Amino acid sequence: MEKLYSNYPLKEHNSFGVDALAQYFYEFSETKEIEKFAKEKLKDYNTFKILGSGNNILLKGDIKGVIIKPTGKKIDIISKTDDDITIRAEAGIDWDWLVDYTIKQKWYGLENLSLIPGSVGAAPVQNIGAYGVEVEQFIESVEVISLQTSKIYDIEHENCNFGYRYSIFKTPENRDLLILSVKFKLLLKPRPNLSYKALSDSFNNIEEANPDKIREKVIEIRNSKLPDPKIIxxxxxxxxxxxxxxxxxxxxxxxxxxxxxxxxxxxxxxxxxxxxxxxxxxxxxxxxxxxxxxxxxxxxxxxxxxxxxxxxxxxxxxxxxxxxxxxxxxxxxxxxxx
Ligand SMILES: Cc1cc2nc3c(=O)[nH]c(=O)nc-3n(C[C@H](O)[C@H](O)[C@H](O)COP(=O)(O)OP(=O)(O)OC[C@H]3O[C@@H](n4cnc5c(N)ncnc54)[C@H](O)[C@@H]3O)c2cc1C
CATH class of the missing domain: 3.90.78.10 (UDP-N-acetylenolpyruvoylglucosamine reductase, C-terminal domain)
Incomplete structure (x- = not known):
């Protein structure tokens, strides 16, 4: 489903809670909708920005042009071996929902990245990381649409140039790339990562450190250290x-x-x-x-x-x-x- 708004309030769409307006705000859930929008409509707007859940932006004022927000939430299984499973998750899925869902399915790897606020589509952009893990370790490829050419294609991990809080999606020459979905390769057998001292110290007995417990501990530590954007x-x-x-x-x-x-x-x-x-x-x-x-x-x-x-x-x-x-x-x- 797609929707277009004008003079759209952004207070609920940024974690600083800044009051600002978007001149236009377009949201879509289906790839064919954004493909058509990019081909036929985007030229009517002077400029555009891509928004996830607004947890990593600061709005200095009102936003000119159109804000484009993917809302698709589908998950598909692509392939499975004895050791791992490859899934594709759409950009509009809430990141922490995905972490919780994968652990419940017994698909492992993302547990250290629990409770990072945001969307799946934004996760590769700054290569989110926490507690000794970066998301790139589990990304196989990223599906994008170029808003300039309307072409849809996959960018393989090795071409994403992932680094510390960095990827090609942060560069000005790639600002037209909207991430539609991300392919993750997850483990079917847990491989706990306790390289981060505060996390390993939180276990009395390291043997207890399974993915469910790691998620619990990470949530506990994060809640004690970081302010909840809903409050501050x-x-x-x-x-x-x-x-x-x-x-x-x-x-x-x-x-x-x-x-x-x-x-x-x-x-x-x-x-x-x-x-x-x-x-x-x-x-x-x-x-x-x-x-x-x-x-x-x-x-x-x-x-x-x-x-x-x-x-x-x-x-x-x-x-x-x-x-x-x-x-x-x-x-x-x-x-x-x-
Ligand atoms: C309390 C708190 C704790 C945090 N802790 C961590 C942490 O531990 N580790 C960490 O790495 N980050 C952390 N962050 C930052 C934030 O959670 C991440 O950057 C997250 O990925 C932002 O997701 P979002 O959907 O809100 O992105 P947004 O803020 O909406 O967008 C961020 C950037 O990504 C671009 N973007 C968004 N979606 C897409 C898309 N589909 N295609 C192309 N570009 C897109 C936007 O244009 C923008 O440039 C924290 C933030 C908060 C508020």
């Missing part, structure tokens, strides 16, 4: 953890011997964005507008009240400037700024 507007981690060359890293470590850091691919070093923000005295900060950082996790920017999108963006820029001034490191938003 937020979009999860607002900034990426900065990754820098060894040369820059050793200078920082020399100046700040207690700075937490990890090895990153390509001989680089990853630092904690939360640590930088906290060192600037901004943990739990609330500015006059109501924009601020979460008291338990400064990497999460929050809307404490009626902050507008531009208030939140101004506050984000203050954070970027203070960290740059104190440490010479430029924080980069993980959240998409619209």
């Amino acid at each position: 507007g937020n979009a999860g981690s607002f900034f990426k953890n900065p990754v820098v060359s060894k040369a820059v890293a050793s200078q920082l470590i020399e100046q700040h011997p207690n700075i937490p850091n990890w090895n990153a691919p390509d001989n680089q070093t990853k630092f904690s964005a939360a640590w930088f923000i906290e060192q600037c005295g901004l943990k739990g900060h609330i500015s006059k507008s109501g924009a601020g950082t979460y008291k338990h996790q400064p990497l999460v920017l929050v809307n404490h009240g009626k902050a507008s999108g531009s208030d939140i963006w101004n506050f984000a820029q203050k954070v970027i400037a203070e960290v740059k001034n104190k440490f010479g490191i430029e924080l980069e938003p993980e959240v998409n700024i619209w």
Whole structure:
């Protein structure tokens, strides 16, 4: 089913709870509908944006042009062997619903990614990750429609260029690619991943760590650490953890011997964005507008009240400037700024 609205309110469609309007809002559930829309109608709008559930966007103001939202929720089994099963899940499915569903079917792998808010269609975009797992580990291919050419095709895993909170779907030259569905290859025998310390520490007995229990623990930890967007507007981690060359890293470590850091691919070093923000005295900060950082996790920017999108963006820029001034490191938003 497809629907087109004008002057459509977006407050319920973004986890910051920002009040803004979309000039036009188009939702569809069937591939043939978006194919026809892309071929015949899209040229009538100046510009477009693709929306999932709005958990990783900041609306700086009203949105011109048309917002396009896939709502299809079908799941198909593609193939099965003794060890694994390949399924195709449509973009409009709620991510955590899929995680729960797959565990109940005894299809494993996604359990560490429990409770990440969002849609299946957005999961490959920033290669969602948590508790030692990234979704790319279970993605076989991604089915897209080019909104420019109306062509529908699969992009295989190796061509998605997945990285830390990154994929080809984040690049400006691919902004016309709308993800219709994702093919996941899941395990039929559990292979618990307890590489993340907070998760392994949550088990008294590692032998107990089956996928159901891992899901339970991940939900427990997440609920204790992160604010619920239904109560305090937020979009999860607002900034990426900065990754820098060894040369820059050793200078920082020399100046700040207690700075937490990890090895990153390509001989680089990853630092904690939360640590930088906290060192600037901004943990739990609330500015006059109501924009601020979460008291338990400064990497999460929050809307404490009626902050507008531009208030939140101004506050984000203050954070970027203070960290740059104190440490010479430029924080980069993980959240998409619209
Ligand atoms: C409380 C909280 C906790 C979070 N924790 C985590 C975490 O642990 N790990 C993590 O990785 N993320 C986390 N996030 C971020 C967020 O959950 C993910 O980015 C999620 O994938 C967003 O899904 P969405 O459907 O809401 O995407 P949206 O916010 O709607 O869109 C995000 C981006 O994807 C694009 N997009 C959406 N759907 C499609 C599609 N079908 N085709 C093409 N492009 C599309 C949009 O244009 C936009 O650029 C958290 C967010 C919140 C609020």
